Amino acid sequence: MTRFADPASFAAALAALPEPDEASRTAALNRQARLTKPTGALGRLEDIAVFMAGWQGSERPEADPVQAVVFAGNHGVTAQGVSAYPPEVTVQMVANFEAGGAAINALTAACGARLSVVALDLDRPTGDITREAAMSAEECLDALNQGAAALGADTRLLLVGEMGIGNTTPAAALCAAVLGGSAQDWVGRGTGIDDLGLSRKAVAVEAAVALHSGAATDAFETLRLLGGREIAAMAGAILAARLARVPVLLDGFIASAAILPLLRDNPRFTDHCIAAHCSAEAGHVLLLDKLGLEPLLHLGLRLGEGTGAALAVPIVRGALATHNRMATFDEAAVTDKA
Ligand SMILES: Cc1cc2ncn([C@H]3O[C@H](COP(=O)(O)O)[C@@H](O)[C@H]3O)c2cc1C
Numbered sequence: 351m352t353r354f355a356d357p358a359s360f361a362a363a364l365a366a367l368p369e370p371d372e373a374s375r376t377a378a379l380n381r382q383a384r385l386t387k388p389t390g391a392l393g394r395l396e397d398i399a400v401f402m403a404g405w406q407g408s409e410r411p412e413a414d415p416v417q418a419v420v421f422a423g424n425h426g427v428t429a430q431g432v433s434a435y436p437p438e439v440t441v442q443m444v445a446n447f448e449a450g451g452a453a454i455n456a457l458t459a460a461c462g463a464r465l466s467v468v469a470l471d472l473d474r475p476t477g478d479i480t481r482e483a484a485m486s487a488e489e490c491l492d493a494l495n496q497g498a499a500a501l502g503a504d505t506r507l508l509l510v511g512e513m514g515i516g517n518t519t520p521a522a523a524l525c526a527a528v529l530g531g532s533a534q535d536w537v538g539r540g541t542g543i544d545d546l547g548l549s550r551k552a553v554a555v556e557a558a559v560a561l562h563s564g565a566a567t568d569a570f571e572t573l574r575l576l577g578g579r580e581i582a583a584m585a586g587a588i589l590a591a592r593l594a595r596v597p598v599l600l601d602g603f604i605a606s607a608a609i610l611p612l613l614r615d616n617p618r619f620t621d622h623c624i625a626a627h628c629s630a631e632a633g634h635v636l637l638l639d640k641l642g643l644e645p646l647l648h649l650g651l652r653l654g655e656g657t658g659a660a661l662a663v664p665i666v667r668g669a670l671a672t673h674n675r676m677a678t679f680d681e682a683a684v685t686d687k688a
């Protein structure tokens with residue numbers, strides 16, 4: 351199990367990422383070329399099968415067990431009036447996840463994924479990022495480690511989601527700090543905030559970036575100063591998945607923003623990630639573009655929780671079903687192209 355002893359060991363892990371197994375990738379590519387279909391006719395499903403083969407180190411990879419984890423955290427920046435809903439909804443939704451009543455419960459049941467929920471110190475919101483650091487180094491390290499610890503030993507495909515009222519604000523601040531641009535480029539309506547709320551949100555993001563961006567020079571400090579507990583936990587889980595060569599289906603704007611500081615420190619970081627969808631949150635299109643990821647789905651979701659990732663699981667299952675079960679030209683006695 352991955353555990354980061356200190357910020358330096360987190361940075362060291364990020365600097366030495368494992369790569370996919372080239373022999374398995376090549377074997378999977380060769381198999382795709384022999385299956386009974388015109389070359390390339392399964393489009394992106396072929397890429398997904400080869401991607402899974404490389405990370406799993408197997409010519410015929412499997413998706414199961416598929417594991418979904420929802421991380422929950424609270425945010426001091428909600429004091430700035432940046433969300434349409436009150437912060438107590440975070441803990442109430444954790445109870446709803448545990449009772450099976452949230453969208454992610456329905457969607458993980460529908461796609462055949464195990465679901466667990468990790469609530470991170472909900473009674474201790476992070477610092478208001480417009481005024482202070484979100485977390486101390488100890489708190490940030492703990493959140494990263496709780497994320498890393500959530501990865502199941504047998505997981506073959508990881509889905510990471512979040513719940514945290516106000517968290518589209520730190521997510522936008524991470525984007526503005528790492529990628530530049532104005533706060534307006536990165537803020538969106540989140541849970542459905544009105545025009546006045548949206549302008550308060552832009553002001554909050556601007557203030558947070560002005561206060562912290564000079565010190566937010568590496569992934570750890572950026573997550574610590576501008577992120578949140580569930581944001582750091584997602585980053586920790588996605589890094590632990592990489593270290594275990596487990597591919598990740600990325601969810602929406604917040605999950606994508608969580609890995610942005612890691613990508614800045616290691617430009618190969620997203621190699622084990624598939625963007626499941628492009629959310630309706632305004633900055634997500636631009637963020638995915640900067641991450642170099644092409645989303646599988648455009649469904650207008652703006653929920654988080656890992657819902658978009660769960661909806662993409664059947665696509666991965668379809669990719670592996672065709673890859674593993676189709677007959678080759680030889681097996682089916684079908685004439686290949688000349
Ligand atoms: C009932 C409810 C369930 C949710 N599930 C996810 N979110 C989503 O909305 C929040 C982010 O939006 P903002 O930054 O505007 O607060 C996060 O908790 C996110 O997971 C929810 C929000 C609500 C209200």
Ligand SMILES: O=C(O)c1cccnc1
Pocket residue numbers: 518539540541601602603604605629630631634651652653654655
């Ligand atoms: O894209 C997301 O993940 C998102 C968007 C709005 C609200 N909550 C989550």
